[in-house]
Every structure is written in C-alpha cells, then in structure tokens.
Amino acid sequence: MAPFDVTYIFLFIPKLLSTIGVTFVIVGGAIVIGVIVGVIVALPRLYHVPVVKRISQVYVSFFRGTPILIQLFLIYYGLPELVQGLGINLSKVPVLYFVVFTYGLNNAAFFSETIRASVTAVDRGQVEAGYSIGMTGWQSLRRIVLPQALGIAVPVAANLVIALLKDTSLAFSLGVMELTGKAQSLGTITQHFIEAYVALAVIYLGVSIALEKLFGVWERRLLRYDLANHRLRDALLWRRASFRRGGDAIGMGKEEMSA
Amino acid sequence: MIRLSQISKSFGEVQVLKGIDLTVKTGEVVAILGPSGSGKTTLLRCVNYLERPDDGVITIGDFSVRCREVGKRDIHQLRQKSAMVFQHYNLFKHKTALENVMEGLVVVRKTPVDDAKKRSIEFLKKVGLGDKLDSYPSQLSGGQQQRVGIARALALNPEIILFDEPTSALDPELVGEVLEVIREIAKEGITMLIVTHEMGFAKEIANHVLFMDGGNVVEEGSPDDIFNNPKEERTRQFLQRLSREVSTHSSINLVATGDENHG
Amino acid sequence: MTIDLGFMWTAFIQLLSAVPVTLLITGVSVVCGFLIGAVIALIRMNRVPILHPIAVSYVTFIRGTPMLVHLLLIYYGLPMLIDAVAKEVGSGFRAASIPMIDFVFLAFSITSSAYMAEVIRSGLLAVDRGQLEAAHSVGMTTMQAMYRIVLPQAFAASLPNLANNVIGMLHGSTLAFTVSVVEIMAKAQIVASTNWKFLESYLAAAVIFWGLTVLIEKATGLLEARVNLYNRGGVA
Numbered sequence: 190m191a192p193f194d195v196t197y198i199f200l201f202i203p204k205l206l207s208t209i210g211v212t213f214v215i216v217g218g219a220i221v222i223g224v225i226v227g228v229i230v231a232l233p234r235l236y237h238v239p240v241v242k243r244i245s246q247v248y249v250s251f252f253r254g255t256p257i258l259i260q261l262f263l264i265y266y267g268l269p270e271l272v273q274g275l276g277i278n279l280s281k282v283p284v285l286y287f288v289v290f291t292y293g294l295n296n297a298a299f300f301s302e303t304i305r306a307s308v309t310a311v312d313r314g315q316v317e318a319g320y321s322i323g324m325t326g327w328q329s330l331r332r333i334v335l336p337q338a339l340g341i342a343v344p345v346a347a348n349l350v351i352a353l354l355k356d357t358s359l360a361f362s363l364g365v366m367e368l369t370g371k372a373q374s375l376g377t378i379t380q381h382f383i384e385a386y387v388a389l390a391v392i393y394l395g396v397s398i399a400l401e402k403l404f405g406v407w408e409r410r411l412l413r414y415d416l417a418n419h420r421l422r423d424a425l426l427w428r429r430a431s432f433r434r435g436g437d438a439i440g441m442g443k444e445e446m447s448a
Numbered sequence: 449m450i451r452l453s454q455i456s457k458s459f460g461e462v463q464v465l466k467g468i469d470l471t472v473k474t475g476e477v478v479a480i481l482g483p484s485g486s487g488k489t490t491l492l493r494c495v496n497y498l499e500r501p502d503d504g505v506i507t508i509g510d511f512s513v514r515c516r517e518v519g520k521r522d523i524h525q526l527r528q529k530s531a532m533v534f535q536h537y538n539l540f541k542h543k544t545a546l547e548n549v550m551e552g553l554v555v556v557r558k559t560p561v562d563d564a565k566k567r568s569i570e571f572l573k574k575v576g577l578g579d580k581l582d583s584y585p586s587q588l589s590g591g592q593q594q595r596v597g598i599a600r601a602l603a604l605n606p607e608i609i610l611f612d613e614p615t616s617a618l619d620p621e622l623v624g625e626v627l628e629v630i631r632e633i634a635k636e637g638i639t640m641l642i643v644t645h646e647m648g649f650a651k652e653i654a655n656h657v658l659f660m661d662g663g664n665v666v667e668e669g670s671p672d673d674i675f676n677n678p679k680e681e682r683t684r685q686f687l688q689r690l691s692r693e694v695s696t697h698s699s700i701n702l703v704a705t706g707d708e709n710h711g
Numbered sequence: 712m713t714i715d716l717g718f719m720w721t722a723f724i725q726l727l728s729a730v731p732v733t734l735l736i737t738g739v740s741v742v743c744g745f746l747i748g749a750v751i752a753l754i755r756m757n758r759v760p761i762l763h764p765i766a767v768s769y770v771t772f773i774r775g776t777p778m779l780v781h782l783l784l785i786y787y788g789l790p791m792l793i794d795a796v797a798k799e800v801g802s803g804f805r806a807a808s809i810p811m812i813d814f815v816f817l818a819f820s821i822t823s824s825a826y827m828a829e830v831i832r833s834g835l836l837a838v839d840r841g842q843l844e845a846a847h848s849v850g851m852t853t854m855q856a857m858y859r860i861v862l863p864q865a866f867a868a869s870l871p872n873l874a875n876n877v878i879g880m881l882h883g884s885t886l887a888f889t890v891s892v893v894e895i896m897a898k899a900q901i902v903a904s905t906n907w908k909f910l911e912s913y914l915a916a917a918v919i920f921w922g923l924t925v926l927i928e929k930a931t932g933l934l935e936a937r938v939n940l941y942n943r944g945g946v947a
Contacts (some may be wrong), residue, residue, distance in 0.1 A: 193791065254924035255917040256882035258896060263917055266909030274713045314538035317498050321532035322552030322604060325524055332555060336542050358777035362889070369779065382787040390776045390784065397775035414542045414584040425721075 190380050197384035201375055205388055209396075211367040215289055217358045220350065222293025224383030234305050234330040247303070248403070252298030257291075258359050264291045265363050288360045292353065299349050307342035308334060348405030352399050358393070368392060449474050450530075450608050450639070455494055455504035455515070457487075465501070466663040472608065472656075475637040476699040479650035482660035483686060488643045489535075491660070492610050495641065496532045497523045509607045528556065529707060531601035537593040545596045546581040549603050551671050557604065563679055565678055567684040571599040575629050591622030602633065609633075611642040611708075652677050659683045715911050720900050722915040729898035732812075732921065736884040736894060739816045741877050744823025751828035756835065766828070773825030778818075778883050785818040787888050815887045819880065828875050834869030835861065867938040874931035878924050895919055 319329030361370035790806030848858030
C-alpha cells in the first residue's frame with residue numbers, strides 16, 4: 190500500500206462524484222418501487238383482509254428479518270434460477286436492475302410498516318369529525334387522514350431514505366460501479382485505499398446531511414400545525430436513535446395515545 | 449323535526465339501546481341526562497350514524513332511514529342533515545380554525561370558496577374567535593377549540609346540532625365560555641340535542657329533558673318535571689348523587705375523569 | 712421453479728457452523744458499542760466542555776456514513792497507523808499479526824456506539840424530570856435516584872430501539888465477509904460457489920438470519936411485557 194497522502198483525497202472526490210448518479214438511480218428507483226409496493230403491502234393489513242394480510246405480514250417479516258446483503262445475492266443469483274423453469278431468461282438483464290429491484294422490495298417492507306403505522310396513528314375522532322360534517326369515506330380519507338398521516342410518516346421516511354443511501358454501498362459486492370465500487374477500484378489502481386475511503390466517507394456524509402436538511406424543511410412544513418406538540422418533537426428525537434430503519438417513532442406515539 | 453323510533457343497538461352481547469323513541473321539534477332544545485353507560489352518547493352518535501343502530505327508524509326533516517335496510521347513500525344523506533359537536537372537539541388538526549369551518553361547506557356542500565370563507569368568518573366571529581382565524585387547533589385552548597367546533601357545526605346550517613358532552617373535557621374555568629355560546633345559539637331557535645352533565649345548564653336552556661339508564665328512557669318531561677318533581681326513583685337517586693358531586697366540587701370530578709381515561 | 716430442498720437442508724447444516732462467528736461479531740459490537748455509547752451519551756447530556764462538540768461530530772460522522780466505510784477505513788487505515796507507530800518506537804510488532812476479526816470487532820463497535828449513544832440519550836431524556844425530583848424529595852441521593860428510578864424507566868423506554876439496533880448489528884455483521892471473515896454470509900458464498908447452488912445457499916442463509924431476528928423480536932416482546940408490568944404507568 191502506498192504511504193498516506195492527503196492530496197489524493199481531493200483528487201478522488203471529483204472522480205467519485207462522477208459515479209454518484211448510479212447511487213442516486215438506486216436510491217430513487219428503490220423509493221419509487223418501495224412506495225408503490227409498500228402501499229400494496231400495507232393495504233391488506235389496514236383493511237384486515239384475511240389470508241392476504243398474512244402474506245403481507247410474512248413479506249414484511251422476511252425483508253425486515255434478513256440482511257440486505259443476503260437479499261441482494263439471493264435475488265441476483267436466485268431469481269434467474271427460479272424463473273428459468275418458467276422459460277424466462279434473465280441472464281441478459283443488467284445487474285443494476287436486480288440491485289434497484291432488491292432495494293425496492295426491501296424498502297417496500299419498511300415503507301409499508303411506516304404507512305400502516307402512520308395511518309393508524311391518526312386519531313379516530315378525526316374521521317368521525319369528517320363524517321359528522323357530511324364527508325364520504327373517501328373524502329375524509331383523502332382530506333383528513335392522509336394529510337395527517339403524511340405528516341407523521343415523513344420524519345420516519347427521512348430516516349429510511351438516509352439508511353437506504355448508506356445501504357447502497359453494498360451494491361458494489363455485485364460489481365455495480367456506484368460510489369463504493371468506484372472507491373474500491375480507485376484504491377486498487379493507485380494503492381491509496383485510505384484516501385479513497387476517506388473521500389468516500391466525505392461524500393456519503395455530505396449527501397446524508399443534505400438529505401436530512403431537505404427532509405427537515407419538508408417536515409416542518411407538514412407539521413407546522415403541530416410543532417407545539419411534544420409528542421411529535423419526541424418522535425423526531427426518537428427516530429435518530431434507531432440504527433435499523435423502522436417505525437419506532439410512530440410506535441411510541443401510538444402507545445402514548447392508547448394509554 | 450327529528451324523530452327516532454325504536455332505536456336499538458348492541459355491542460356484542462351487551463344491548464346498549466333497547467328501543468328508544470324520541471322526538472325533537474324544530475327549534476326545541478332537548479337534553480339527555482343519565483349515568484355513564486346509560487347509552488346516551490351512543491344514542492346521539494346513532495343520529496349522526498357514527499354508530500350503526502341495529503334496528504329502528506331515524507327521521508330528520510323530510511328524510512327517513514330504516515336502520516335495517518340502510519344503504520351507503522342514505523347514511524351520507526342523513527349525515528348531511530345533522531352536525532356533531534364532540535366531547536374532545538375533534539377539530540381537524542392540520543387545518544386552521546377558519547379552514548376547519550370552511551371544510552364542510554367547500555367539500556360537502558360545494559359552496560364556492562369565497563362564500564364559504566365569508567360565511568365561516570361570520571360564524572367564528574359569532575363564537576368570539578374573530579381574531580383566531582389562522583390559528584391551528586394546537587394553538588388554541590380547549591374552550592376555544594370547542595367554540596370552533598360549534599362554529600363548524602353551525603356553518604353547515606343543519607336541521608339539528610348534536611352535542612356530545614361538550615364541556616366535560618374542559619378545565620373548569622373554560623366551561624363558562626362554551627356554555628355561553630351554546631346558550632346564545634339556543635336563543636336563536638336552533639334545534640339541539642345535548643348530552644350533558646351540566647345539570648344547571650340543562651335546566652336553564654332545555655325545553656325537554658330525558659333521563660336515560662340501562663339503555664332505556666326512564667323518564668322524560670319538562671325541566672321542571674324532571675328536576676323538581678322526578679317521578680321515578682332512579683331519576684331521583686341520579687340527581688341527588690349529581691348534586692352531591694357538584695357541591696363537593698371539582699376534586700371528585702377530576703378523580704372520576706381520571707378513572708374513565710383508564711377504563 | 713426449481714428449488715433443491717435436499718441441498719438447501721445440506722447448506723443449512725453447513726451454515727450452522729458459521730453461526731457462532733456471526734453471533735460473536737454481533738455480541739461484541741453491541742456490548743462494546745453500548746459501553747462507548749454510554750460514555751458519549753453522558754458527555755453530551757452533561758455538556759462536558761471540549762469533549763461535547765467532539766462527541767457530536769463523532770455521532771454525526773458515524774451516522775452519516777455507511778457501516779461498510781467504517782470497516783474499510785479501519786481495515787486499511789489502522790494497520791498503517793499501527794505499523795508507523797511501531798516503527799517510531801522501534802517495536803518489532805506488525806499489524807499483519809493481528810487477526811482479521813479484531814478489525815471487524817473494532818469497526819462494528821464504533822458503528823454501533825454512535826447509534827447506542829442516541830438510544831441511551833433519548834431513553835434518559837424520555838424519563839420525566841419530575842421523577843428525579845420526586846426521588847430527591849423522598850431523600851434519595853442522585854445515585855440512588857438514577858439507579859432505582861431513572862434507569863429502569865429509561866431502559867423500558869429504550870427497549871424497542873435497543874432491540875432494533877441489535878438486529879441492525881446482526882444484519883450488519885454480514886459485511887465482515889468483505890474482509891474474509893467467515894461468518895454466515897461468507898460461508899453461504901463458499902457453499903454456493905463450490906456446489907454451484909446459489910439460490911439454495913442464500914435462501915438457507917436468509918432462513919437462519921430470519922430465525923435469529925424473529926427470536927430477538929420475540930425475546931424483546933417478552934422482556935417489554937415484563938418491564939412494562941413492573942414499570943406500569945411509568946413509561947406511557
């Protein structure tokens with residue numbers, strides 16, 4: 190390994206930034222898939238549809254209960270094997286598609302929990318008030334429940350997206366040239382590994398902080414009606430404590446309300 | 449005019465309403481009294497169809513619903529004829545006082561936004577909140593929130609306004625301002641059905657009083673009949689207990705509400 | 712659809728041999744992380760001069776960067792540092808003699824510590840200040856009050872987050888495969904490529920992790936019920 194040289198860090202940063210687009214594609218694609226699949230997975234549990242509800246539970250339990258790294262390998266190597274028998278050939282599909290798909294499915298599990306928890310966290314009295322002034326079920330869902338649920342969900346979603354960003358560093362293990370993959374190859378070529386990883390850390394840190402700030406602005410906009418509310422402020426504090434992505438902040442709120 | 453006939457409702461095995469009949473004439477104020485668990489709140493919620501009665505007929509104005517064969521559209525139409533003021537206010541948390549009042553007008557009644565706004569401001573002024581139009585519920589006191597709740601109901605100009613213990617969640621010093629508003633609108637001849645624990649208030653504004661217990665109407669009559677000459681033993685006991693509680697002041701009330709929250 | 716269930720069972724049995732390594736990595740990083748995290752939390756809550764801003768930056772940095780990057784930085788950076796120091800003091804010690812897994816322990820303890828610090832801090836903040844005052848009012852010392860009143864409540868309040876972090880570290884331990892420590896993930900890769908049975912091997916690995924995760928969740932659930940019974944009304 191070559192001796193440590195600070196100038197390499199500055200040299201590497203722009204080189205790494207040239208691959209940040211790939212990282213953003215994974216994050217963005219996973220959010221889109223995650224939200225769509227997440228809603229589909231959340232619905233049977235919100236409306237207590239028998240059987241389907243169980244399937245949703247197993248889906249969420251599996252994707253939250255296994256490491257994302259294993260999910261990546263399982264889907265990249267396993268899915269083509271699995272569908273081969275059905276006469277579908279996935280061997281020509283670029284690896285990036287598998288990666289986006291896997292992160293999407295993984296995030297769907299977390300999103301669905303967030304959606305479910307935030308919708309149930311909206312006070313029942315809010316819907317009743319909607320009905321009492323003559324709203325239909327759909328009207329009170331759209332105008333009363335969903336806006337409030339969004340306010341509760343966004344702080345948690347912020348956590349999910351930042352965790353997702355950090356998780357995309359694992360895509361290199363399948364050979365995807367995103368930030369981490371690029372850092373590794375720069376390290377190998379120049380033998381300046383540490384400088385490459387310091388530059389990598391700086392970029393992740395910058396993007397994480399930027400995302401946190403952005404979501405913070407959105408949160409304050411959405412929750413402007415309730416910033417005086419201590420429960421929500423506590424929830425914001427709580428969510429910082431969770432390493433694993435989850436709806437604990439909301440879970441706390443729910444317990445308080447039922448007590 | 450509203451008429452309930454033979455309204456019954458069970459939660460699982462427990463029958464909470466055992467065939468209730470009730471008529472409220474236009475412009476009349478009817479108060480329902482009774483111990484907790486007597487079914488009075490459930491009855492009120494049935495009128496707004498927040499609870500589905502198992503059986504009976506609900507008539508509000510010229511619209512009638514048979515509870516056994518009711519459809520979604522009937523429920524929707526029936527709800528538009530009444531409005532509810534909740535014990536815990538239930539203001540839409542993410543909307544300002546003004547938006548809370550406008551919501552029903554714009555979304556349900558399809559009133560043009562400008563008219564809805566004008567009308568809403570008028571009603572908020574009426575309940576003494578002309579200076580709180582842009583405040584969110586979290587920025588208002590309980591008494592102020594409940595007054596917005598009343599304005600929200602009034603603005604829809606319903607055939608009847610249903611009050612579900614409108615002051616029982618309030619701190620004692622805030623009860624007065626809410627009762628004052630209700631008193632004012634009662635004078636204007638708005639039809640009201642009120643579930644309340646405020647005996648003195650019921651005595652003062654009601655034209656007709658019902659006493660409920662165990663899912664039945666035990667006794668009904670003019671305030672004078674019920675409060676001064678109750679015929680039934682159960683009514684007498686209830687009134688005695690209530691007046692004792694009032695005279696020993698709010699400490700007991702606090703204990704009582706604390707228990708309810710745990711239950 | 713072709714899943715060779717027979718092989719999956721074989722893979723499962725083979726993978727079990729790597730479970731202790733995974734649990735060891737998880738255990739060490741959770742315990743060390745908790746201890747370091749407690750120190751950081753105390754520094755932050757007591758606003759210790761000089762150390763306080765350092766603690767804040769530390770937590771921000773760790774939380775803002777992937778766990779993998781922590782591992783790579785330690786794995787590549789620490790040996791260089793150690794060798795340089797050894798050379799300076801004239802010692803014959805070389806970083807190459809340090810077992811690989813020690814770097815994993817250190818890196819993951821660092822990762823875990825930043826999150827643990829936040830768990831501990833928010834747990835303590837969740838306890839109403841009145842509790843401490845009440846303890847003082849009945850004559851307890853601050854130590855007694857912390858030990859008997861505040862900590863039990865803080866623990867109960869932190870339990871869900873704590874469990875979440877343990878599961879996070881369990882799942883994160885798979886990253887150790889990148890520095891050739893043979894835990895479950897690395898073992899699954901070996902089993903997969905030697906038998907050319909990828910689906911079955913990774914599925915078997917997934918099942919093991921799934922089982923361990925459910926186990927942790929169930930255990931937490933039981934513990935929570937107990938703690939909350941004992942602490943009834945203290946938390947909510």
